[in-house]
Amino acid sequence: MSPAVLPALLGLTLVLPRAQALTCQSGRAVAVRNATELPLEWTVGEMICNEGWGCQDTVMLLENGLQVLLVLTKGCTQEKDQEAHITQHREGPGLSIVSYTRVCRHMDLCNDLSSTVSLWSLPAPVVPGFMRCPVCLSTEGCESATEVTCPISHSHCYNGILKLRGGGISSTLRVQGCMSQAACNLLNKTRKIGPLSLSEKCGVKGMEALTCQSGTLAKVMNVTELPQEWTAGQKDCKEGWGCQDTLMLLENGPQVLLVLMKGCTQKKDQEARIIQHRAGPGLSVVSYTYVCRHEHLCNDLSTTLPLWTLQPPEVPGSVRCPVCLSKEGCESATEVTCPVGHSHCYNGILELTGEDISSTLRVQGCMSQAACNLLNETREIGSLSVSEKCGAKGAQALTCQSGTGVAVSNAVDMPLEWTIGEKICNKGWGCQETVMLIENGPQVFLVLTKGCTQEKDQKARVTKHRAGPGLSIVSYTRVCRHEDFCNDLSTTRPLWSPPPPSVPGSVRCPVCLSTEGCESATEVTCPAGHSHCYNGILQFRGGGIGSTLRVQGCMSQAACNLLNETREIGPLSVSEKCGVKASPTCEKGVVMQLKKNLAKEPMEWNAVSSVTCDLEEVCQETLLLIDVGSTSLIVGSKGCIKTETPNYQTVSIHSGPPGMLMASYTRFCSSNRCNSASSTSVLLNSLPPPAAPVPGGLQCPTCLKFGEVCKFSENVMCPKGTTGCYKGYINIKGGGLSSAFSIQGCMAPSSNSLLNHTDMIGPFHTVEFPQAVNKDHQNGAAPKYPQSGAAPAPYLAWVVGLGLSLALWCGMTTLFTLFPCDS
Structure with a gap:
């Protein structure tokens, strides 16, 4: 039988039958143009996307007097489909920003916007005011900015820097122009447009950085x-x-x-x-x-x-x-x-x-x-x-074949072959290769890992962990240092030979090898001597592999021991569990939003990726709401969790009302993508309707800050029934987040702890530092806090590491962010 050749790009890729992938328009541009040149048109290239990906169009226009900035990015995306959408982020006259976004999958090259016509129309004539401001749009500097008379009602001069990142774009823009208010908010709180992340900084003299x-x-x-x-x-x-x-x-x-x-x-x-x-x-x-x-x-x-110049002729x-x-x-x-x-x-x-x-x-x-x-x-x-x-005989550091692969193939496609990438190892390290085959009737599961290792040399070894007929497992391991690319196995031939014909027995079992599930397993007659049906889950970790396999098939004994006591194969760690459902695939992501009215107005909560859980893990989704009146905070997480209560849902009110509100929603569930709540209404709908506040006689400062200490607070009249002013700090770690919050506000009489001494909320490990709950001031008297503006030592120690914590957070899948992850 001729081998099925399985080529690779930058590692191992097993070529199996696949669905058709979209072809999308692809290109990007950042350009400053004269407004007289609008509308602009463009042509772009094409690219073939990954399977399941869609095509995206993103265009942003920033108009500033006689100049217009065009930002364009087209290409492939994993984002869900979105109808063509035009957003006016800031209206003119003066500085104005409009964007166009679209995600589509209905046909090739569907991201076909080719002009600014749908975004731009000639601005209406403006009435001049009395303010004059320099006007500039530049990727270099504004030393030669022209001063103009601003439109009436535009009494402030904007001076800032915009950073644009994502969609293949990395650009920094210097902006000066006319605005109707003094705030550093040209973007009108916009932080993301399609794949573009936007950030803003004001009041600088020149470009922030080269x-x-x-x-x-x-x-x-x-x-x-x-x-x-x-x-x-x-x-x-x-x-x-x-x-x-x-x-x-x-x-x-x-x-x-x-x-x-x-x-x-x-x-x-x-x-x-x-x-x-x-x-x-x-x-x-x-x-x-x-x-x-x-x-x-x-x-x-x-x-x-x-x-370089040509060398003269040599003697x-x-x-x-x-x-x-x-x-x-x-x-x-x-x-x-x-x-x-x-x-x-x-x-x-x-x-x-x-x-x-x-x-x-x-x-x-x-x-x-x-x-x-x-x-x-x-x-x-x-x-x-x-x-x-x-004087060395060979290179100090070896170059090894490098790549990983996990795939289920048909037994008729055996033997398999592959090509591999390469990697230069650390000095003294060797090259390793590990291949494992699990044969189960008409299917074969292949695990392959190649790369560098510190393990000592080991000659090529083939181990039969479980012999067929029925389920069988064989592996190949080798570690070498004698030459570059010595880990050169490129086929399953040393491990595999066609199984001999088997005598059918009397027991029938479902047969399945799948990284997803076995709902459609086929039942077969087992070979003679195989009187037990195996039903288990194998997990593979290490050597760049992280995979979970669902296995059903014929075995000669009832024990949960398909691996025959094997726990390590080369760099692979293998584990087994029987009689359980397959680990679910869960939605994954974190959310953090700080603004007004989050306790009243639901916001979207859609994850942007998924993850297959480890054994004994289930899906989780968790929301924590903190509302101090003037500001609200929502922190959320979706992902996997290990718990003794796999099917569980609760809403808890930890504090309030009256006073500050702290509430949480937690759900654990064990089916695929069951953590799919798309809105924070799952928490808000379970909260008691807010009553109209009756002012009391107590006045407290209110503040809610992320990653910093509350220094400037707004004094408010507390609702009737509150008896103290709270000042403290809360740390949250887990579920993909590591964050700290400084909180001040009106406190109900029942407790001096906002969390009500709760230390775990879903995957969140919470630690509270209540610095003061001052109950000795009434009738509007100012509260007396020790060390005003200071934080307790544990909190300060955490803030010192805040840069690292933010870096870890920015590496996760985030749905909303308070700060852009690029500096």
Whole structure:
């Protein structure tokens, strides 16, 4: 039987029958144009999307007097379908913002907006007022901004920076113009438009941070391919950082190594500098370095021309040396006659490290002296660190085949074959490969992991964990260090042979191998001697694999021991549980929203991803509401949880009314995507209807802050029935969140704890620090708090780590955010 060839891109991909994928229009643009050029039109490219993905269109227009900013992004998306939608985020005259968004799946190239006609119409004539403001739209700076007379009722001059991220766009825009209010809110609280994330900062004199050309490359090529040219991406740097260019060429006979690094740096400015570290003939090394801050994208080297010229003809000498430049090995090096004066053969390893570059290079060639000093004592070239070692037989670090795969195939497709990516390992590490096959009648489950390992060498080993007929398991493991890519198994042939014919018995069992579920399992007659039906779940973790498999089939004994006591196969950890339902697939995501009236007005709560739970886990969805009157906070989580109450739902009112309200909703459920509540109304509808507040005689400051201490609070008259002013802090960790809140407000008499001493709400571990509940002031007297504005030590310790906590939160799937995750 001919093997079923299963190709791979950047790792292992098993090619199985698939549904058709959409083709979408694809492209992006950020451009400032004169308003007289509108309407604008465009044409874009195309791209084939992943299965199940849709096509998205996003266009934003920012109009500012005589200029208009166009932001356009088209491509593939996992977001659910959305009809074409036009939103006026800020109306003119003066600064105005309008956007168009759409997600579609009904046909190829459905994201077909090609003009601004549907978004833009000529503005009506404006009545001039008395205020004059500079007007500017620029990705560079506003030093030459023109001052204009603002429309009537526009009495404030806006001066800010917009950052646009997402959908393949990374741009920073300087904006000045006329506004009707003084707030730094050009975006009118908009933080996301389609795949675009938007953030704003006001009152700065110049661009907040430089934008630099960015990219890396390490490539061996033929000398005949020089000179080389390139284009680079862009990156926004931190404030005060500069732009850097680093280029190194190592020439060795007919080959040359090109190493290029562009990006941000903290190093001080440095004029463009070319250094000949080692002159030819023979091996030669030359570099170019530059650091600048005078303008955006100033690190604009785009060719090797400043570094490279054709070498003059060489006079041959009498010594012959192998010549090689390779990231893999020099077994097939060609021997050449060295130039006169080059009487030594160099044999060494160069290690090149820097941001986004980690490369090990094998070098052989002609040198004029015997020392291990190809780099001529150089250890740093711009942002590149270089080191050298000579006389080694092979590279210091192995390059191994690398990739993972999990797939259910038909037994008739066996044997399977695959192709794999590659990875350079840490020094001293070896290459590993692990393959496991579970055969179950007409189906076979394949698990494959290849890569680097610290484990000691182990010869190729085939282990039969459970022999057929019926369910059978076999594995292959190997660890090697003798050469690059030694973990080179590319087929299931060593593990698999067609099973012999079996004699049917009298027992019938359902047969299933699935990563989803076994609802449609087929019942078959088991082989003779197999009198028990197996029904279990296997979990695989490690080596880049995280998978859960539902298994039903024929076994010779009743024990829950399909794995025959096996718990580890190479880097894979395997576990088993029988007689249980398959782990559910749950919706996943977190939500955090801070604004008015969240206790009265429901908001959307839709997850944007899913996750398959571990054994003994079920789905959960949890909401926590904090309302202090002037401001409300909703914190929510969807995902998996391990619990002793797999089917459970509750709404709890921890505090209030009267006074501040703290309430929560928690649901645990065990079916697929059962945590699918789409609105916070699941909590709000269960709360008692709010009564009209009757003012009392107590006045308290109210405040609700995320990640900072309440320092400036608004004093309010508390409702009748409240007896104290609360001031404290609450930490929430778990469910994908790690957050702290500072709270002040009116307190009901029943407790001095907002949480009512609750420490777990769904997946949230909650810790409360009530700093004061002051009940000694009445009739409007100001409350007396110790250490005004200070926080208790545990809270301060948490805030010190807030940057890390936010980074962890921004790495999760977020539905709403208070702050953009890019700085």
